[in-house]
Amino acid sequence: MNATPPLLSVQDLSIRMGGTKTNLVDGLSFDVGIGETVCIVGESGCGKSLTALALMGLLRTPPLHLNGGTALFDGEDLFRLPETQRRQIRGGRMAMIFQEPMSSLNPALRIGEQIAESVRRHQGASREAARTRALEMLERVRIPAAEKRLDEFPHQLSGGMRQRAMIAMAMANDPSVLIADEPTTALDVTIQAQILDLMRALQSETGAALILITHDLGVVAEMADKVVVMYAGRVVEAGPAASVFHDPQHPYTIGLMSSMPSLGARSEKLVTIPGVVPSPLAMPEGCRFQSRCPFAEPGCAMRPVFTEIAPDHGVACLRAPLEGTLDPGLRETGT
Amino acid sequence: MLAFLGRRVLIAIPTIILISIFVFGMQKLLPGDPVLAMAGEERDPEVLEYLREKYRLNDPIPVQYLNWIGNALRGDLGISLRTNQPVLELIGQKLPVTIQLAVMALIIAMVIGIPAGVLSAYKKGTWIDWVANTVALSGLSVPNFWLGIMMILLVSVQLGWLPASGYRPLSEDPIQSIKTMLMPAFVLGTAIAATLMRHTRSAMLGVLKSDYVRTARAKGLSERVVLVKHALRNALVPIVTVTTLLFGELLAGAVLTEQIFTIPGFGKLVVDAVFNRDYAVVQGIVLCTGVAFIAMNILADAAYRVLNPRMKDQ
Numbered sequence: 062m063n064a065t066p067p068l069l070s071v072q073d074l075s076i077r078m079g080g081t082k083t084n085l086v087d088g089l090s091f092d093v094g095i096g097e098t099v100c101i102v103g104e105s106g107c108g109k110s111l112t113a114l115a116l117m118g119l120l121r122t123p124p125l126h127l128n129g130g131t132a133l134f135d136g137e138d139l140f141r142l143p144e145t146q147r148r149q150i151r152g153g154r155m156a157m158i159f160q161e162p163m164s165s166l167n168p169a170l171r172i173g174e175q176i177a178e179s180v181r182r183h184q185g186a187s188r189e190a191a192r193t194r195a196l197e198m199l200e201r202v203r204i205p206a207a208e209k210r211l212d213e214f215p216h217q218l219s220g221g222m223r224q225r226a227m228i229a230m231a232m233a234n235d236p237s238v239l240i241a242d243e244p245t246t247a248l249d250v251t252i253q254a255q256i257l258d259l260m261r262a263l264q265s266e267t268g269a270a271l272i273l274i275t276h277d278l279g280v281v282a283e284m285a286d287k288v289v290v291m292y293a294g295r296v297v298e299a300g301p302a303a304s305v306f307h308d309p310q311h312p313y314t315i316g317l318m319s320s321m322p323s324l325g326a327r328s329e330k331l332v333t334i335p336g337v338v339p340s341p342l343a344m345p346e347g348c349r350f351q352s353r354c355p356f357a358e359p360g361c362a363m364r365p366v367f368t369e370i371a372p373d374h375g376v377a378c379l380r381a382p383l384e385g386t387l388d389p390g391l392r393e394t395g396t
Numbered sequence: 397m398l399a400f401l402g403r404r405v406l407i408a409i410p411t412i413i414l415i416s417i418f419v420f421g422m423q424k425l426l427p428g429d430p431v432l433a434m435a436g437e438e439r440d441p442e443v444l445e446y447l448r449e450k451y452r453l454n455d456p457i458p459v460q461y462l463n464w465i466g467n468a469l470r471g472d473l474g475i476s477l478r479t480n481q482p483v484l485e486l487i488g489q490k491l492p493v494t495i496q497l498a499v500m501a502l503i504i505a506m507v508i509g510i511p512a513g514v515l516s517a518y519k520k521g522t523w524i525d526w527v528a529n530t531v532a533l534s535g536l537s538v539p540n541f542w543l544g545i546m547m548i549l550l551v552s553v554q555l556g557w558l559p560a561s562g563y564r565p566l567s568e569d570p571i572q573s574i575k576t577m578l579m580p581a582f583v584l585g586t587a588i589a590a591t592l593m594r595h596t597r598s599a600m601l602g603v604l605k606s607d608y609v610r611t612a613r614a615k616g617l618s619e620r621v622v623l624v625k626h627a628l629r630n631a632l633v634p635i636v637t638v639t640t641l642l643f644g645e646l647l648a649g650a651v652l653t654e655q656i657f658t659i660p661g662f663g664k665l666v667v668d669a670v671f672n673r674d675y676a677v678v679q680g681i682v683l684c685t686g687v688a689f690i691a692m693n694i695l696a697d698a699a700y701r702v703l704n705p706r707m708k709d710q
């Protein structure tokens with residue numbers, strides 16, 4: 062996997078609110094290989110959605126802006142492409158689905174049209190061909206009575222069905238990367254599993270890479286090839302899923318895992334690490350996890366360097382690797 | 397849709413009856429004797445009595461009402477006390493003129509107001525937004541009569557581009573008709589355009605924040621498609637509501653505008669009828685206006701159902 066260059070390589074991505082001095086997303090870097098599933102995990106508010114929107118070029122609420130970084134996608138830096146070319150990629154080679162299936166579909170347009178317009182836009186297909194493609198996609202995401210659904214409106218579909226329709230829409234142009242921002246968070250537990258299964262099936266059929274954003278380690282354990290753990294806008298730990306799960310090195314990752322009831326079972330409330338994420342207005346110098354870290358020491362006031370401690374597995378902690386320094390009790394519940 | 401319209405028309409019937417009772421009752425309660433107005437200088441009691449009998453003003457009031465409404469249902473709204481013409485004929489002559497004015501004004505208002513509202517919402521906080529809002533505010537603050545007089549002075553007197561008077565019916569001389577109606581429609585349309593612009597702007601601001609607009613952008617659609625097909629379509633529901641409400645303002649404004657531009661429309665008919673206590677005409681006019689309002693509301697409801705598919709299931 063290392064021999065071929067990654068499909069998408071994000072380097073030093075920073076996002077800032079105009080008029081403030083702290084980056085909401087600060088120097089984020091990660092790679093996504095062809096067909097790979099990369100999970101970005103972290104508590105709510107750590108900048109996952111902002112990252113996804115920045116990659117799509119949808120960061121458009123003015124005071125919020127990109128504050129540096131590159132995103133090489135098929136050899137081109139997305140952040141330096143003119144808008145017309147980005148539109149070409151958006152919804153074509155790079156597609157996205159969102160957290161809220163209820164509000165993400167246009168209530169005034171028929172399901173079929175919402176899929177077909179994207180097909181016409183990116184494949185230059187005729188109305189008829191695009192409609193055929195829309196039907197094919199609805200069947201592929203296993204929506205029952207697909208033919209009938211084409212002419213229905215979003216309010217006639219259940220939440221799970223709407224998320225399937227969103228997936229059909231996103232996959233209609235065979236993207237090489239699908240970004241899914243908490244695609245199952247708003248859904249019932251049983252539906253969640255179905256949607257994850259569906260994404261995995263489509264991925265193996267099409268060979269698309271998946272950037273799956275979640276705050277749910279159960280989802281990560283089930284889906285990820287690679288894990289990127291974010292805290293307060295920064296990557297604190299990243300590496301192959303197996304390596305991160307079996308040998309977490311950052312105190313935050315360890316805390317996350319020890320608060321996970323058991324792999325596979327999903328729970329809404331995962332993080333029981335004491336304390337709260339510092340507000341962007343009162344971000345500490347150096348390590349952003351300081352205020353909650355049981356291992357903090359004066360040196361943590363310097364920004365810890367992201368260091369590889371195992372093949373492809375890196376950690377941003379002054380004290381990593383934590384072997385030997387860790388409280389044994391914490392380590393036990395961690396795995 | 398047909399069943400829906402049928403149901404709405406049925407529901408409207410009690411409303412129309414209520415309006416008619418109200419119209420009739422108001423007339424009876426108003427001070428002043430129509431027979432005196434009709435008789436002019438004549439004060440001979442016998443003549444007055446003859447007139448009362450002729451117009452059945454001696455019958456009990458409920459009987460008078462039933463007579464009136466019964467005739468109205470047969471298309472007979474009575475005879476104008478002033479001109480001796482059938483009221484329906486009078487209305488039939490004048491109403492199309494006012495409808496032409498109102499429709500042209502509404503078209504002008506929509507052509508200016510909706511795109512301006514969309515643009516200023518899209519460019520919120522920029523100079524475009526600022527200019528649109530300032531122009532809209534001036535459009536609202538400038539009185540119609542002043543704008544009308546200024547336009548006559550500038551466009552007709554100074555530049556000689558458009559005639560200031562000389563209205564011809566649309567059916568007789570369409571070009572002259574539209575030419576003479578253009579300035580009044582513009583004057584009437586601007587105030588409506590300003591209101592429409594502000595409502596369009598606020599509806600669009602809400603819609604532009606929605607998740608489905610973000611989804612539309614995530615498909616790589618052009619901003620034009622995002623704005624018109626995805627955003628404006630959803631913003632149209634409140635815009636239709638406002639337009640329906642503006643219809644009343646439009647009619648009131650038409651009365652005034654017709655006076656300024658000496659257009660022989662409904663407005664002149666209303667003013668003449670009220671000042672001359674021409675009861676039959678006033679009643680007929682108010683009844684027609686009421687029915688027109690109800691029709692507008694039914695049309696607006698039909699438009700909602702087209703624009704908002706969720707309403708179809710209800």
Ligand SMILES: Nc1ncnc2c1ncn2[C@@H]1O[C@H](COP(=O)(O)OP(=O)(O)O)[C@@H](O)[C@H]1O
Pocket residue numbers: 078085103104105106107108109110111112122125341
């Ligand atoms: N439009 C916005 N304007 C201002 N701040 C924002 C905006 N969107 C997100 N933020 C802030 O950016 C941070 C990261 O948000 P987000 O990326 O949505 O987090 P996540 O998806 O990880 O829950 C949060 O502190 C949030 O308050």
Ligand code: SF4
Pocket residue numbers: 311312313348349350351354355356357358361365377378379380381
């Ligand atoms: S750098 Fe220091 S404060 Fe930050 S996680 Fe490591 S030990 Fe804790």
Ligand SMILES: [Mg+2]
Pocket residue numbers: 106109110111242243
């Ligand atoms: Mg989020």
